[in-house]
Structures are given as structure tokens and as C-alpha cells.
Amino acid sequence: MALAKDDGNWELCQECTALVYRPRLLRSRRVCPECGHHQRLTAEERIDTVTDPGSFVPAPQVSGGDPLGFADSRPYPERLAEARGRTGLRDAILYGTATIGGRRAVVAAMDFGFLGGSMGSAVGETVTRACETALRERIPLVLAITSGGARMQEGALSLMQMAKTAQAMRVLREAGLLSVCVLTDPTFGGVTASFATLGDVLIAERGARIGFAGPRVIAAATREELPRGFQTAEYLSERGLLDRVEARDGLRPLLARLLAVTSVVETAEVTAGESPGEEPQQASAQEEPTPYATLRLARDTRRPTALDYIWQICTDFVELHGDRLEGDDPAVVGGPALLDGRPVMIVAHQKGHTTDELVTRNFGLAHPEGYRKAQRLMRLAGRLGLPVVTLVDTQGAAPGIRAEDRGQSWAIAECLAATSELPVPVVSVLIGEGGSGGALALAVANQVLMLRHAVYSVISPESCSTILFGDPSHGPRMAAALRITAPDLLALGVVDGIVPEPPGGAQADPAAAAGHLKAAVRQALRELAGLSGDELRKHRYERFRVLGMIADD
Ligand SMILES: [Zn+2]
Structure with missing residues (x-):
């Protein structure tokens, strides 16, 4: 010990008190090789x-300089x-x-x-x-x-x-x-x-x-x-x-x-579609599941999650965390990534496949900090000029005391308003469940697309049944009554397009599903590419302005 101390080539780690050979310490940029302490x-x-x-x-x-002529002991x-x-x-x-x-x-x-x-x-x-x-x-x-x-x-x-x-x-x-x-x-x-x-x-x-x-x-x-x-x-x-x-x-x-x-200027031109097979096709050959069967497909935990799609359709995804206020919600993920070599901002609900994942992600039920994170990232995209792509997959916003106490409604509402004012293209894709305001918070887009077996609804059919009949057993009937499937919502003008899924649903062939999703997003971004910030905002305003049915006297 004494010998080592005398040798100028050794340094004591302040954290673990190990004696570290100095050249080794410098090679590791002053990170202690024994304990990982960053000097x-x-x-x-x-x-x-x-x-x-x-x-x-x-x-x-x-x-x-010395503006005060300051002196303490010196x-x-x-x-x-x-x-x-x-x-x-x-x-x-x-x-x-x-x-x-x-x-x-x-x-x-x-x-x-x-x-x-x-x-x-x-x-x-x-x-x-x-x-x-x-x-x-x-x-x-x-x-x-x-x-x-x-x-x-x-x-x-x-x-x-x-x-x-x-x-x-x-x-x-x-x-x-x-x-x-x-x-x-x-x-x-x-x-x-x-x-x-x-x-x-x-x-x-x-x-x-x-x-x-x-x-x-x-x-x-x-x-x-x-x-x-x-x-x-x-x-x-x-x-x-x-x-x-x-x-x-x-x-x-x-x-x-x-x-x-995040570098918009220097990126490569959009490459052409990788293969003609990726372009969306009409899924004419698919047999038509009932609305309730579609709901079960949409909820299937084997179905690709947002992160599964992100890793397949993008490269270099840099996940960013936190709402800069009180938490990081694992039920919402987001960050910039490259799509066809071009920067985009991805924001998505994240569920999971296994019980552990689902619990960690709170089953994709977001808290206020999740919506505030989404808002923060979308605003950042707006400032940097990155198109926003959202993937929607949630049964709804998290219900609970903690969520209510911290302003769940406020967070969702601010998210809706923040998305509407973005001067960049916004494309949303419903990839699984689109439940209520918790889903819509990420879907105030110029183009809202829907996977063939996704659902979108103001309330879950079971909850609807409970409210109207006192028990959830009428769920299948309500699933039909609420018109939650992609073809119904396309007819109502709530969504702008349907993204085909492979036979058996996205869960049967996630890679093929991702290919369809990527082609659809690429197409939507291409269609919006020529519009200015003001035009995009106006387009979004008009898109939602016309939705609803009223009868003027
Ligand atoms: Zn150490």
C-alpha cells in the first residue's frame, strides 16, 4: 500500500478507495474501473x-473583472x-x-x-x-x-x-x-x-x-x-x-x-418504397369478424405494441423521458427517430406482451405525466420542424385517485390543444385499442389511420353495457351498437384510412403488419409534405370542425 501511494502512477478512488493505475484511469476517461464512479x-x-x-x-x-472590489480573506x-x-x-x-x-x-x-x-x-x-x-x-x-x-x-x-x-x-x-x-x-x-x-x-x-x-x-x-x-x-x-x-x-x-x-436540413431524401408489396392494399379477401371479435383481436396481448412497431419501421429511435414536473410515465413512450432516413417525432401508448410488462406499463393506461410528456415532445417536434407520428393503443386514460388528484382531465385537454397548434404534419395510427379521451389525446392529427382490426370508441362496450343495463354482459351487443370498427369509423369520417393487416391480424405476422403500417405512414407524410405550418393547422382544424351531426332548426 505504502509503496503504491508513493508511486505517482496510482490514484485513490474517492468512492471505493481502490488504488487505480493512473494510465488506466485516464484511458477510461476517469471512470473508476473498480466501482464505475465518474470522477x-x-x-x-x-x-x-x-x-x-x-x-x-x-x-x-x-x-x-472585479466589479465590487470584493475581498474575503483574500x-x-x-x-x-x-x-x-x-x-x-x-x-x-x-x-x-x-x-x-x-x-x-x-x-x-x-x-x-x-x-x-x-x-x-x-x-x-x-x-x-x-x-x-x-x-x-x-x-x-x-x-x-x-x-x-x-x-x-x-x-x-x-x-x-x-x-x-x-x-x-x-x-x-x-x-x-x-x-x-x-x-x-x-x-x-x-x-x-x-x-x-x-x-x-x-x-x-x-x-x-x-x-x-x-x-x-x-x-x-x-x-x-x-x-x-x-x-x-x-x-x-x-x-x-x-x-x-x-x-x-x-x-x-x-x-x-x-x-x-433531429437534423432536418441535412437528411437524405425520402427513399422510394422498399417493395411494392408494402403499399396498402384493400383487404378484400379477409373474412369479416364481428365487432366484438375485432375488439378481442385489438386487445390480444400477442398483438405488436407501439415499441415493436417503432423498432421495425424506424431507425435510431432516441427515447426521451419525463414530463419535467413529476414523473416519467412508462405507459407513454416517445422520442425522435428516423423514418426512411428522415427525422420524425414518435409518441405512442405502450402496453406489453407479458404480465410483467403490462404491469410496468400500467396496461397502457396513461397518467397525467404521460400526457404531459407527450405534449412536451410534440411541442419540441413543432419547434424543430419534425413531423409527428403517434401510435394509439390504450383502453383509456388511467382511472384512479392519483390520476385525478394530479389533473388527468387538464393534462388530456392540454394535450389536445397542444397537438392542434403544431405547425408540423401530424399522422396518427390506431394500432390496437383506441379508448376514449385517453386515446384521442394522441390523435388530433391531419391524418388519422386505423389498423384493420383496431377499435376506436368513446367508451368500452363493457362499460357501456354496465351503465345502460347494470352489467357488462351486453358487451358484444354494445360493441356493434357503438360502431367501433375501422370500416364503420371510416364511413363516419372519424378516420381517414384503413391500414390492412395480414390474415389472422397483426399478431399473426408482426413483420408484415409493420410493413403495412410503414407504407401507410410514409404515404400520409408524403401527402402532407407540401403544406405550410399554417396550412397544416388549418387543415387539422377543419378536419375536426366538420365532425359531428347536428340538426339546425
Ligand atoms: Zn472506485
Whole structure:
């Protein structure tokens, strides 16, 4: 032990206290090979971990001054000079342009080693310049963040950097440019409460501690014992506050994929249909099941789920999580992906095949946080100009005290309104059960398509029977009365087209079903491709405006 300590080639892991051979530690980008603990990186090391090798072109660094003439035990300028000498940086941040997976982006990284990564004028100015550069060049922004908070030594001017950077991020948002914040250990205070959490996508590094007030401050103020894992990336992710938690070596591939699936300008032209067999055909040869038999087909747990279809019809799906408020609903999935090489935003209800999956996904019954996540992702698609494709498959929104207490109706209603105002094409496909408002929340589309054996209804036939007859036994009769099948709904104008299914239903041949689905979505997107944002909104408005039967006196 003593020998190893004396040898400059060994370093102690602060987490597991293992002695680690330094060259090995550097090779693993300072992730402890024994326990996986992610040690802090300098700004330069951080930029190396997230950008393509050799691609970073630094912008001139910004220096701050001493606006207050501040001194504690030592004058602030002395501390600044010392930090500059130690880190080789002008302040706690570096920025410039680089490529990630071959795509250009503005990249900035903060350095905790420079006065605790605190934000004074120089950091605020640099973040703002990074935003402005992204805006000018119309390329995405990637910020890698670590900070103890606002810098005390610059007083209220530090506080003002929160407003300044928040405004710059807002402008970027309005301009339809992607911003990604990579939150690393530790990220606290005024930085978390401004630009660090305003990115379109928030990725936290595994184990990172992130918060507003520090745990010691909270413990002292509340005199409560803090929950296990409090303020860690994993803990916050469960609360819907982050899109992803990623290990250090996964960051660059994830960022590369994210940039690729949200980059509208540089994508390949739509490729022609892969085979003529994929085009929708009329399913004339299929025998006609009764409405109730169709309902049972639609509910069959062997039927492909949304994720089954997503993996078959898209590539590079990057699932994003959380409603940024209180949770991540596993009953709703979504994120950008490539369809025929073109970026789209997918949002879908997700059920499952096995009992475990079904329980985990709450049988596809979404809670308010699910609808808020859907809304967030659709709005992001609207800003970035990505067409939205939704896959609808739910018996309805989750009934229950928890859902009601947290505004289930409000969440569904806001989702309907948010979808209606999107300036991008929206295509919805009912792939299984389309139950009530919980289904419609994801189906305010320009084109609403329906798989041949899917159903769409204001209420489940069994519930309808219970309300009208006092028991569910009249379900089959009500299934017919409610007109829940694709041909009936096509006739009523509720859906615009029927997607054929293979004989025996999608469950009999999921690959063939996915082929039909893909062809139908592709066709719908092609038909909507020429319309402007206003035209798409108007088209959607008119589409739903004419539905209903009224008799004017
Ligand atoms: Zn360790």
C-alpha cells in the first residue's frame, strides 16, 4: 500500500478507495474501473469526451473583472489569478464549435476546478455567446455543465447572469434550434435554476448530483433525513426531471444519435418504397369478424405494441423521458427517430406482451405525466420542424385517485390543444385499442389511420353495457351498437384510412403488419409534405370542425 501511494502512477478512488493505475484511469476517461464512479473532468477533458476527436475549434475566452472590489480573506482578483494559473482557463467555461458524429454543433463545457464552476459575468457571457453562435450558424447547442452556483464575489451581477442565460436559451428555442444540456457532477444553484435545465433535452451523467440547494443546506433547514439517492441523476430521472441518464462513454454516441435524428436540413431524401408489396392494399379477401371479435383481436396481448412497431419501421429511435414536473410515465413512450432516413417525432401508448410488462406499463393506461410528456415532445417536434407520428393503443386514460388528484382531465385537454397548434404534419395510427379521451389525446392529427382490426370508441362496450343495463354482459351487443370498427369509423369520417393487416391480424405476422403500417405512414407524410405550418393547422382544424351531426332548426 505504502509503496503504491508513493508511486505517482496510482490514484485513490474517492468512492471505493481502490488504488487505480493512473494510465488506466485516464484511458477510461476517469471512470473508476473498480466501482464505475465518474470522477470530475476538466473542461478540456469534457469537450474531448463529447466531441469527435480533433474537431473542437475554441472560441476566444472571456475574462471577468472585479466589479465590487470584493475581498474575503483574500481579494477576489487574487483568487481569480490563482484559478487561472492552476487551470489555464480565463474562467470556469470553454466554448467553441465541434462536430459530434460528424454534425456541427456549438459546444461549451464548464470546469469545476475553476472556483467551483461558479457563474459570474464571464460564465454568463460565454453561455450567452454560445447560444448566439448557435443561432447565427443555425446549428445545435450542447452544454456540458458543472457548477456550485452563482459566484458570490460578483454579487448581484452574478445573479443577473441567470436571467441573461435563460433569455438566450429561450431565443434559441424560438428559433427552432436544438439545445442539449449534459448535467454532470455537481450541478447546483443558480446554474441549475437557469440555463442548465432549459435545454430541449436534458442528459445527466450517471451518479451526478444535481439540485438547487445543496443537501447540507436542506438538511439544516428542514432537520429532516434526506431520502436515499436524493438529488442524484437516477433519483431525478424517476421524478420525470431528466430525459436520460447516461454513462460517460455513452455520451458521445447518444449525442451523435440525437443530433442525427433531429437534423432536418441535412437528411437524405425520402427513399422510394422498399417493395411494392408494402403499399396498402384493400383487404378484400379477409373474412369479416364481428365487432366484438375485432375488439378481442385489438386487445390480444400477442398483438405488436407501439415499441415493436417503432423498432421495425424506424431507425435510431432516441427515447426521451419525463414530463419535467413529476414523473416519467412508462405507459407513454416517445422520442425522435428516423423514418426512411428522415427525422420524425414518435409518441405512442405502450402496453406489453407479458404480465410483467403490462404491469410496468400500467396496461397502457396513461397518467397525467404521460400526457404531459407527450405534449412536451410534440411541442419540441413543432419547434424543430419534425413531423409527428403517434401510435394509439390504450383502453383509456388511467382511472384512479392519483390520476385525478394530479389533473388527468387538464393534462388530456392540454394535450389536445397542444397537438392542434403544431405547425408540423401530424399522422396518427390506431394500432390496437383506441379508448376514449385517453386515446384521442394522441390523435388530433391531419391524418388519422386505423389498423384493420383496431377499435376506436368513446367508451368500452363493457362499460357501456354496465351503465345502460347494470352489467357488462351486453358487451358484444354494445360493441356493434357503438360502431367501433375501422370500416364503420371510416364511413363516419372519424378516420381517414384503413391500414390492412395480414390474415389472422397483426399478431399473426408482426413483420408484415409493420410493413403495412410503414407504407401507410410514409404515404400520409408524403401527402402532407407540401403544406405550410399554417396550412397544416388549418387543415387539422377543419378536419375536426366538420365532425359531428347536428340538426339546425
Ligand atoms: Zn472506485
